[in-house]
Amino acid sequence: MTQPVTKILVPFKSVPDPYEAAGPDGSGSGAKSVINPFDEIAIEEALRIRERGEASEIVGLTIGAPAVDEQIRAALAMGVDRAIRIDDARALDPYAVARILRAAVEKESPQFVIIGKQAVDDDSNQVGQMLAGLLGWPQATFVSKLEFLDNRTRARCARETDAGLEVIEINLPAVITSDLRLNEPRYVSLPALMKARKKPIEVLTCEQLGVKVDPLTTTIATARPAKRAAGTRVESVEELVIKLKQEAKVV
Amino acid sequence: MDFAWSDQQRELLDAVSRFAREQLDYEVIENDRQAIFNHEAWKKCGEFGIQGLLVPAEYGGLGQDPLTTVAVLERLGYACKDNGLLFSINAHMWTAVTPLVYNGTEAQKKKFLPGLCNGDLIGGNAMSEPNSGSDAFSLGTTATKQGDKYVLNGSKIFVTNGPVADVLVVFANVDKARGQDGITAFLVEKGMAGFDPSHKIEKMGVRTSPMAEVFFENCEVPAENLLGKEGGGAFLFTRSMTWERGCILASAVGAMQRLLEKCIRYANERKQGGQSIGKYQLVASKIVDMKLRVESARHMLYHYGWVAGHRKAVYLEAAMTKLHLADAWMKCAEDAIQIHGGYGYMTEYEVERELRDAIGAKLYSGTSEIQRNIIASLIGL
Numbered sequence: 001m002t003q004p005v006t007k008i009l010v011p012f013k014s015v016p017d018p019y020e021a022a023g024p025d026g027s028g029s030g031a032k033s034v035i036n037p038f039d040e041i042a043i044e045e046a047l048r049i050r051e052r053g054e055a056s057e058i059v060g061l062t063i064g065a066p067a068v069d070e071q072i073r074a075a076l077a078m079g080v081d082r083a084i085r086i087d088d089a090r091a092l093d094p095y096a097v098a099r100i101l102r103a104a105v106e107k108e109s110p111q112f113v114i115i116g117k118q119a120v121d122d123d124s125n126q127v128g129q130m131l132a133g134l135l136g137w138p139q140a141t142f143v144s145k146l147e148f149l150d151n152r153t154r155a156r157c158a159r160e161t162d163a164g165l166e167v168i169e170i171n172l173p174a175v176i177t178s179d180l181r182l183n184e185p186r187y188v189s190l191p192a193l194m195k196a197r198k199k200p201i202e203v204l205t206c207e208q209l210g211v212k213v214d215p216l217t218t219t220i221a222t223a224r225p226a227k228r229a230a231g232t233r234v235e236s237v238e239e240l241v242i243k244l245k246q247e248a249k250v251v
Numbered sequence: 252m253d254f255a256w257s258d259q260q261r262e263l264l265d266a267v268s269r270f271a272r273e274q275l276d277y278e279v280i281e282n283d284r285q286a287i288f289n290h291e292a293w294k295k296c297g298e299f300g301i302q303g304l305l306v307p308a309e310y311g312g313l314g315q316d317p318l319t320t321v322a323v324l325e326r327l328g329y330a331c332k333d334n335g336l337l338f339s340i341n342a343h344m345w346t347a348v349t350p351l352v353y354n355g356t357e358a359q360k361k362k363f364l365p366g367l368c369n370g371d372l373i374g375g376n377a378m379s380e381p382n383s384g385s386d387a388f389s390l391g392t393t394a395t396k397q398g399d400k401y402v403l404n405g406s407k408i409f410v411t412n413g414p415v416a417d418v419l420v421v422f423a424n425v426d427k428a429r430g431q432d433g434i435t436a437f438l439v440e441k442g443m444a445g446f447d448p449s450h451k452i453e454k455m456g457v458r459t460s461p462m463a464e465v466f467f468e469n470c471e472v473p474a475e476n477l478l479g480k481e482g483g484g485a486f487l488f489t490r491s492m493t494w495e496r497g498c499i500l501a502s503a504v505g506a507m508q509r510l511l512e513k514c515i516r517y518a519n520e521r522k523q524g525g526q527s528i529g530k531y532q533l534v535a536s537k538i539v540d541m542k543l544r545v546e547s548a549r550h551m552l553y554h555y556g557w558v559a560g561h562r563k564a565v566y567l568e569a570a571m572t573k574l575h576l577a578d579a580w581m582k583c584a585e586d587a588i589q590i591h592g593g594y595g596y597m598t599e600y601e602v603e604r605e606l607r608d609a610i611g612a613k614l615y616s617g618t619s620e621i622q623r624n625i626i627a628s629l630i631g632l
Contacts, residue, residue, distance in 0.1 A: 019272065032265065070262055077266075187270050190263060190300030190313055197259070 004152035005054060005172060008046045009110035010080065011061045011101050012039035014071045015121040035071045038116025040078075042178040044185040045146060046114055047079045054148055055112070057081050061104055063097065065089035069201060076196035077188040084108075084202045086209065096213035098130035103209040105135060110173070111152075117142050117177040128177035138170040144181040148172075254553045260319055267323050270299050271330030279332045279459065283604055286451075286458045288415060289336050296340060297370015301327065305344070306352055311365035318556035321501040325552065328505025332601065334608040335459030337502040339375075342411040342460075343367070345495035347374025347420055350436065350487050354479035359438065363418055375412035376420040377439075377465055378488060380405065385621050388431040388485055392467060394423035399474045401425070401437060403445070403467040409615075413448045413463025417441050420491075421467070422484050434484035438476040445470030456607035495616045497555045497569035500576035503612065504552050507545045507583045510605060514538050514590045528590075537586045544579040551575050567629045574622035577612035584609040 017032040035043070046058045060080040062068055065087070072083045086100055105113060118125035132139035140146075145158035149169065159166045160179045206213055234240045244251045256264065274295050282289060296302060304320045306312020315323070327337055348367050351360060366372035383390045392405025403423050410419065419439050426433040439446055448465040479487045518529030518538060528534045555572040559565045584606035588595035595602045613619045 019269075070258070073262060074266075187273060187299070188266050189270075189298060190266060190304075193263060193266050194313060 005049075005111040005148065007057045007059065007108065007110040008049065008055050008112045008114060009059050009061060009105060009108055010039070010043050010046050010075075011097075011104070011113070011115050011127075012036060012043060012071070012075060013062060013116075013119045013121075014064055014068045015119055018120070033068070033071060035074055036116050036119045036121075038118060038120070038178055038180070040116075040185045041180065041182050042114040042116050042176075043075055043078055043080060044183045045176075045178060047186070048183065049146075049148075050079075054152055059084065059108055059110065061086070061101070063088050063092065063100060072201050073193065073196045074188055076199045076201075077192040078186060079192075082200050082202070084204060087203050087205050088213075090215070091219065092213065093215045093217045094124045094126035095130055095216055097127050098134055099211055099213055100206060100209065101127065101131045102134040103206075103211040105131070107209060112173060112176070113137075114176045114178060117179055128175050132175035135173075135175070138172075138174040139176070140168055140170050140174065141177040142179045143176050144179040146176060146182065252554065252557050254318070254557060256322075260322070263315075263319065264322055264326060267299075267326045268330065271327050274299075275327065275331035275333065275336075277333070279604070280598060280601065282333065282459045283335070284458075284598075286453065286461070288339065288459055288461045289333060290415070292331075292333065292336050293339070293373065294370040296327075296336075297368065300368075301340060302344060302348065302370060303364075303368025306348060306364055306368050310352075310360050311368040316556075317498070317559035318553060321498055321552050321556040324498065324501035325505040325549070328502025329509050330505070331502075332509075333459055334502070334506060334605070335457040338457045338499075338608075338611075339373075339412050339460040341495065341499045341502070342376070343374045345498060346376035346411075346491050347418065349494050350376075350420055350478060350491050351438075353490060354436070354483070354487055356475075358475065359478065363438070366417070372417040373412050373415050374418050374420070375410060375416045376422070376488075376491070377407035377410045377413070378422050379407065379409045381408050385618060387488070388434060390422060390424060390434065392421070392423040393427070394425050394435055394437065394472070396425065396474075397471075401472045401474065401477070403437065403439070403470040403472055406464065406466045408464045409452070410448065410463045410465050411460060411615075413465050414451050414461040416448065419448070419465070420478060422488060423467075425481050429482065431485045432482045434488070435481050436478040436484040436487050437472045438478050439467075439470065439472055440476070443470055443472065454611075456604070456609070456611050458607075492616055493566055493569045494559075496573035496622070497559055497565060499616055500548075500573060500580065500612055501552055503576055503580040503609070504545065504548050506605065506608075507541070507548060507580055510583050510587045510602065511538070511541045511545050513602070514541060514587050517591055534590060537590060541583050541586055544583055548576050548579040567626060570617075570622045570625040570629070573612075573616060574619055574626070577609075577619055577622075580609040580612055581606070 013036040014033040015036045017034045020032040049055045050058055058080045060075040060083040063086040072085060076083055115128045140157035142160045143157045144160045147156050149156055153172055154169055155172060156169050275292060300313050303312030304315045304323060308314045351363055367374050378387055380390050394401040394403050421437045421439045422434055424433040425435045445468045448463045450464045452462045452464055518534055519527050521528045551572050555568045558568050587602040591600055591602055594600045
């Protein structure tokens, strides 16, 4: 099993572009999508690993309808060698995604999977962990620094935790999830974007991967957060203390 | 006419918006004050693909059409507050790159275009002279052929990119007796003996774009640096100016959109007499006029871009676009100051600079009066 890293799989997700919120003059449709920023960091890390000569191929993978080809091309333009789209337009929950990714890992046999720690649209933060669990691979999450050891059969990872920077070593193959501070992704140049149109996108279905996924969760409703109610003005410190005690019940 | 973007154009324009937002939205106040050219941003734009937008792929460019090109430049203008950098890029694209694409020999294209596209080289042209401005073809700089070289003598003023240029398209007359038919273009390279571009000129706006007065004193230019043919300079210059007129204010349309949004934000935030100033009809009306100006300017620009990609003669559209966009930008910048009141007059609020940057648009690439003359003659007057 200890085969040095040569192929890296980078799964990524399309999310609504945070910069496309409606502008003050009504511009911005909110309909544009981008690669999930944490996944973009994962892609960048894979590219840097390849550029250091520590991997020879990077395969990008995403799940979605043909519309996500735009984000696939952005990944190809960044430098991903080839890409796979799992043709499934449903809103899948993390466990379904992890099961599809397990099937993709079994098909592609990468020695290393790197993925964003969470998607900025649903903030689940589960796919990387579940994938490692399903594969029986070690995992290092929230990684902000990564280096390979022992002829690329082990990795040393710095993890961003509440307690501070934790450094761990894991055996490969493994799943890594990227933190914001892992790197700063490169921008896609126009020549690269045009060349990316010539790189192949392989389209597969869940059936072809031999995996049947049905969501375990159902979204009941989505609503905007309630607007903050106006505050009240108090006359004295005494009144404030009484209100804090009796109304807010916080002291 | 069809301005609907293809998937490919949309992806390209999205990439441009993001590049501009992340790489070009830097602070400009100090650079403007000290007239500093941002060479690093120039290089980034080159690597990203801006300078080579219209250049065929075989010479290092992207081979895009004029409509896509102006839309790209518009997006740069929206995110990048450094109007001077964009002015320098425009001068480079329309007065050095485009003439090389049209009139360069294979050897000249191979030598200069890849570097001019990827940001390694900076270009520009030298046409105006102290005594020859709007009457451009009366220029006094001479080029005398001596064996396999030309010897240039004279001086040029208002040379955009002059102090930093690696190559300039210089117009000189090979035979004054031939008048306009003697005007010839030469590729003058940095470091050539007798070529002095070191005299910087201070100016009111687009101060981050370097400008020089340049001198030629027995400057020897090898015959292989003749651009086009002897006497072909006037036509080459006219074509270059037509491109420039049509495209140079594309970024201004983006700048106007930025100003409009800034004014809307300010008018909503600023409260006087118990309400947002945007609720006062006199203020709202100004902003509505800005909106109309931005939209009409954008339509005019895209129309020019579309026409330029579909037929050859675009003199009329180019002149009208230049004239209209220059006026619209000026008025938007002026109104933006008025809406911001006293604050708008202060450097920190970054609208006064916009007015200083905009004024030049009524002067370069032919004054607004010259554009009107061109339009008048082309509509039968």
